[in-house]
Amino acid sequence: MKRLLYIILYMMLVASASAQVKVMGRVIDLQQKPVSDVIVKLGSGSKTLAFTSSNAQGVYSLEVKNAPTGEVSLQFTHISYEKESERVTLKEKVTKVDMILTPKSISLKEVTVKPDPLRQKGDTLSHNLASFLGKGDVTLEDGLKRLPGVDVAQSGAISYMGKPISQFNIEGLDMLGGKYNLATRNIPADYVTQVEIVRNHHSRRVEKDVPSNEVSMNIRLSNKAKFKPFGQEEAGAGYMEDGNDRIQTLLGVTGMMFTDKFQTICSLKGGNYKNFARTDMYDHFGGNVISTPATNLFGGFDSGAPPQGEYLYQRNGMATLNGIYKLDSVTTVKVNADYSYHRATHDISQSSTYLSGDGSYMTVTEQTSPLSKVHLPKLSVNYLKNADRVYLSDVFFLKGMFEQNEGDVVANEKEIRQRRRSSSFEIDNSFYWSDRTQKGTVRYVSVPISFKRTPTLRLSFNQDGNGYAQTAQSSTLKMNVHTSFTIPIGKAFKVRLPVALNATYDDLETYREVTGERNKIRGWAFDPTMNPGFEIHSRNRRFYMSAGLGAALKGLYYNRLNYTKPVLNPSMGINYTFSANSKLQFSTGYTTQIGDMMTLLTEPMQVDYRTVRTSSGIIGESNTWHTSGDWKWQLPMQYFTLSLAASHSEGKRNTLYSQSVSGIDVSSSALLRDTRSRSSNFSVATTKNFPSLFAKLGADVSYGFGDSEQAVNSDIFKVRSSNYNLHGNASVTPIQWLELRYDIRYGWSRSRYSEESNTVTSLTHSGAIHVFPIATLDLSLDYDHVRRQITTDTYKRMSLFNASAQYKWKQCVLRLELTNLLNQRSYSYTVFDGINAYTYDYGLCGRTTMLRVTFKL
């Protein structure tokens, strides 16, 4: 038995010895010197059998188990020498192969490895934009639309998980404020390397330990976009089949430069094609126009807009100069100078059905083509120091608004001529200082001061040869002083004491020429507030609660009115952080709003040809209790986001809006009567990206209901309303040369009062197909199909088709656009405003062909 075991063992050793071979040798260069660290690899086909490196003497040794019987390849590679290889047959137990290497004359090629599509560092998500771009994408905005959780609205407004961004930075600098369309629509997508989304963003670094719900975006540029000027030129010409301006043109030039210390974007654009030169000037943080008591009382003659299709005949132009200079790593000086002009007109037929006091309905039909022209110049200068321990900001701006409106109308077959002219300007300075001591005490002082004036506003009407007019002027001086101390007591508790004084001086005068009725109001509104409160942080900083008392004194001292009322507006907020990717927020508060001097306008004012407005003289007071909560969950690395939100409001007001209808004239006033209202809203939104398929899916659902009261000729109606909306979208690239987008929206709303019930539904399908026969050519067709309910039994269907062909050639993008291919000329829909119904029929722009070319400079 023992002998048998020895035989088996001997046979196994012999067998293994015969299968295991050794390859060894020495590697030297042409000077016979040994070469170390040469990679020596033994391979059979594409398979690596063994590898090693040569030592300091150039000697290498490889052992191969189960050596193949045929020829194998022995490769010698080194970064400084040419690659060599030799075919060997491993017949012997030891095979010796020496090698002489020749120095390389060509250096190794440099490589840049594509980073991961998405990286997370704390609250910052860095998206490698190139990983998400589609073939047809040209601008940064095209790329942003493809990022998980990011939505870009038609206006260019960017939001992340439903939250609009509060700051847009380029290489860490906020040059444009809310006018970030200027960057997103003019910076080529391939000039951007990273898009960083900063959740829980703090615009002031001194407040970095205070929980924040803000989201900001920062763009990192590639080296080719840094340190040298670049930009783009756009030009286009086209033809519209119908309309005022049949020949369509556009021309624009945008230049920009980004260095470590200085950034600038300058642009000059003009045209009459869609909103070409207007869209870049849109300020997403507000402040595009000047709002004064006079312009608020007497607006233009325009109303609403169709949700689909181009309907405005526009001419617009703009010039903008923006620059930011970094004095040091935390201090910047910024100058923005803008001018824009916008002229727009369109055709609209409107049918308004009003409930009159006797329970019958009165319908007014109107055809009009409102025309508006507005010039908006603006200059702003901003100094900002944003350090860990101190924040100092001063923003000065000066802006003007010069408007002209025409609103000639045919109402129930009568012709009326309407004109409006208005000039306004605003000077504003906002100062903000805050500091943080070593112990964590935070103090701040904020002093914004603004002066707004509308020296002239005039409306003129002419009906059947009878002319009448309404004029107004207003001046408003507003000063606010806010200051606060936040003192930490222990590690978890902070006490804060914000104090504010808001003072507003108004001077408003209205004059109705035909009757001589005049309102003249002068005086002050004072609103001192004190909001002592506290903040609690749990030790692990997951739980955060803040609460404030919200004590205020509301004072109105206009003409002979002396009104003072103390109010208490307590509020509370709770944040709970489950993890960096899951957060719950809850807030509740009670607010009291006191009417303003507008309620003292007791003399009639002609707002438009058939609306006379008279205020009641009663100081309105509304008290609202609002509660809201939301939960956001995201798995950035799985490209998944989910957010749930709910809110509820209960309100009580001491006055009730009342309308009275006489003939085609509608007048409104307020009744002194307590009225209550309630509303609740719920929403769910989710997005998911599949990077391997270049696919992004999104869905959101919302539901709301509520009730309120309205009065018609002193009869009170309780109006109940409810609505829900469903929305889904998908963009996918199933094969390399095809991209598909689809978007579906369904909306349902119902309002009920007395025995009446009105329900309106709408269904919109939108889609786009992009085909890339070659990588640089994008052929696309997009469509909107809408089915809207006009009356109980009437539905209107409408299809809008657009097509385009886009060719990228070197630094140039050539684009042919065909808008409204089916020449659809109208769009109708109905909305219910509680007891009234309004049906709009908008004229759409006719079929338009446009050839535009963009050069990257």
Next chain:
Amino acid sequence: MRKILVTMMTLVFAIAVQGQTETIDSTQFVAFYNYTIQTQDDEGQNVTDSIRLALLVGTRATYCTTVLSYNKDGRASQEMLDAFSMHFQNVLTDVEKSSVVAVEPIYPYRYETHEPMAKVDWTLTEDTLTISGLPCHRTTGKLYGKQWTAWYTEEMPSSAGPWKLRGLPGLIIKAEDAEGIHCFTLYETKNEVIDINMIGSPEYQKLSRKKLMEFKKKTLGNPRYPKEPTYYVPEGADEVLEVNVNGTFYSVGYNSHMMILQKSHVYQPLELE
């Protein structure tokens, strides 16, 4: 520790004071890596730390250090603070001598270790992957108690790699430990000829690799460390200088020339044995 408050625009100080400047090789190319650690902050929240590394590759030696050190940028900054927080070692591998010198700052001292070049027994696999046009091969191996998965490319015929990982038939493009805690990812290479100098200094604390590993395990692995990163530092070991670099305050050691962490993250060792 005595505190001195100093306000200055910039502070220039050496993060790795080099006692010797003996040049031992020059580079054939420089490879740049992102090094990330998945860990937790002092409140237990998951965080990802990252720094940029430069791997200087010569024919005789390689040197892996931070990009800040490669750029000779000694100013106090967030990235430098991250480098201190991540406890990355500067690693000089002398291929010819088969030896490795590592220098690591652990406040308030710098530690120098000498060890033989580790031989990783890499297991090649059939898996391939193309990363930015570079055909890569997957391989697995064990180094100092941790199982690593590495992707290398034969397009870059160098056996170098980040930290102490090396010995593959091509440059390491990506390496990740089995737990997914440590990850090195190449993002760029540059053809550049610069000197590779010997590291180490008589002023540094000399320890064996194992002893340093035990010291780090005991000191940095202590649960107190993330909340009080200097809890183990004896009183009077250094003076704390608070410097204001363009509005941002950092604490640095007056004598040690090292940045002092106020808070840190849970220590994740690269070596277990």
